[in-house]
Amino acid sequence: MTGGVLLSGGAGAAFLIFAVLALAMAVAVVVARNPVHSALFLLASFLLVACIFILQQAEFVGAVQILVYAGGIMVLFLFVIMLVHQRTVKTAVTFQHQWDIALLFLLLFLAPFLYVLGTAKLPDVPANPDAFRMVDGRLLGNTEAVAWVLYRDYLLPFEVASVFLLVAMIGAVVLGKRSPERMD
Amino acid sequence: MTITINHYLIVSFLLFSIGLLGVLVRRNFLTVLMSVELMMNAVNLNLIAFSRRLSDLTGQVFSVFVITIAAGEAAIGLALTIALFRQRKTLNIEEADTMRG
Numbered sequence: 006m007t008g009g010v011l012l013s014g015g016a017g018a019a020f021l022i023f024a025v026l027a028l029a030m031a032v033a034v035v036v037a038r039n040p041v042h043s044a045l046f047l048l049a050s051f052l053l054v055a056c057i058f059i060l061q062q063a064e065f066v067g068a069v070q071i072l073v074y075a076g077g078i079m080v081l082f083l084f085v086i087m088l089v090h091q092r093t094v095k096t097a098v099t100f101q102h103q104w105d106i107a108l109l110f111l112l113l114f115l116a117p118f119l120y121v122l123g124t125a126k127l128p129d130v131p132a133n134p135d136a137f138r139m140v141d142g143r144l145l146g147n148t149e150a151v152a153w154v155l156y157r158d159y160l161l162p163f164e165v166a167s168v169f170l171l172v173a174m175i176g177a178v179v180l181g182k183r184s185p186e187r188m189d
Numbered sequence: 190m191t192i193t194i195n196h197y198l199i200v201s202f203l204l205f206s207i208g209l210l211g212v213l214v215r216r217n218f219l220t221v222l223m224s225v226e227l228m229m230n231a232v233n234l235n236l237i238a239f240s241r242r243l244s245d246l247t248g249q250v251f252s253v254f255v256i257t258i259a260a261g262e263a264a265i266g267l268a269l270t271i272a273l274f275r276q277r278k279t280l281n282i283e284e285a286d287t288m289r290g
Contacts, residue, residue, distance in 0.1 A: 010191050011241055017190035024200040031204055031227050035211035040219045047223045054230050061241045063249050066233070066256075073256050078226065078263045085267045086219060089274045107213040111206055118202050122195060127242060136244035154246045155253065166257045173261030180268035 009129070012060060020060055027053035044082045051075050062137045064147045197238035205231035218273060218280045222266045229259040 012020050030050035037043045051074040058067035138144055140153045155163060204227060211224025233252040240248025273285055 009193055009242075011194060011197070011238065012190075012192040014190065017192040020192050020196070021190065024196075028200065028203055028207070031207040034223055034227060035207055035215065035220070037220075040217060043220050043223055047226065050227065051230065054234060057234065058237050061237050063237045063240070063252075066237060066249050066252050069253060069256055070233070073260055074226070074230075078260060081263060081267055082219070082223065085270055088271060089219075089280060103213045107210050110209060110213065114202075114206065114209075118198075122198060127194065130243050133244040137241075137246060137249070150246055151249055151253070155250050158247075159250055159254075162254060166254055170257065170261055173264050177264040177268040180265070180272050 016060055020057060023053045023056045023060070027057070040086050041083070044079060044086060047082075048075055048079045051079070062147065065151045194238055194242045197234060201231045201234040201238070204228075204234065216281050216283060218270050218282050218285075221282065222263065222270070225266070226259060226263065229255055229262075 027050050030046045030053065033046040034043045034050065037046060051070060055067045055070040055075070058064075058070060135144060137147050137150055140149050208224045208227035208231060211227065212221050215221055215224065233255050236248040236252040236255065240246065240252075270280065274280060277284055279285075
């Protein structure tokens with residue numbers, strides 16, 4: 006396998022199937038009228054993207070994607086949908102009138118994307134099938150390799166992320182518990 | 190079937206565009222939040238693909254950070270959803286216009 010080819014053969018076909026399904030689920034998230042349906046389509050999309058991660062030898066990130074997104078965030082979404090029941094939320098129109106702005110933004114993104122896709126040249130790195138399993142010269146698993154980079158090279162961002170999560174937790178508790186008569 | 194980095198970029202671009210359309214076009218605050226999650230997922234897809242293409246683990250570590258940020262963002266966004274619903278009895282973002290945005 007040369008440097009430019011990421012997947013070939015059956016893995017490539019699997020990638021195409023997963024990608025098309027994930028995109029279809031994403032479209033369903035945006036189009037579905039019922040938020041519960043949106044949440045379930047989003048769950049399917051997350052799982053398919055996790056499959057794509059695992060195809061790319063990113064097993065740890067795939068597992069984190071399933072645990073955090075499919076396990077944590079989706080449960081949170083479904084709880085909030087349950088709390089905020091839709092009886093009082095019915096609106097006559099699901100979509101707002103911003104199609105023109107949305108299409109303008111899409112064109113603004115599409116032009117530089119196509120330009121970069123056509124012109125950019127990546128350095129020709131030789132394919133190294135063990136790059137994601139090599140720890141300090143020894144052949145271990147992907148989780149060990151990610152941990153090695155995370156705790157050795159990116160320790161400060163890791164600690165900042167933990168502080169960020171603490172701030173998010175306190176913020177969510179404060180926002181969630183405030184009583185309606187005290188909000189003015 | 191050979192897959193290069195370009196296939197990944199196209200899939201990721203389409204996923205990001207769908208999320209952007211959802212953010213701009215939908216009225217339900219919950220669906221807008223879900224679309225933001227879709228956009229984060231598209232970014233992760235790019236990070237993983239480039240990580241593989243350049244045989245560099247940094248991309249995988251960064252996508253773990255992106256997932257962390259997405260989790261915090263979802264928690265805050267859903268708390269805001271509940272606060273909005275308590276005050277206005279609606280999730281329609283067009284009715285949350287106190288600041289005349």
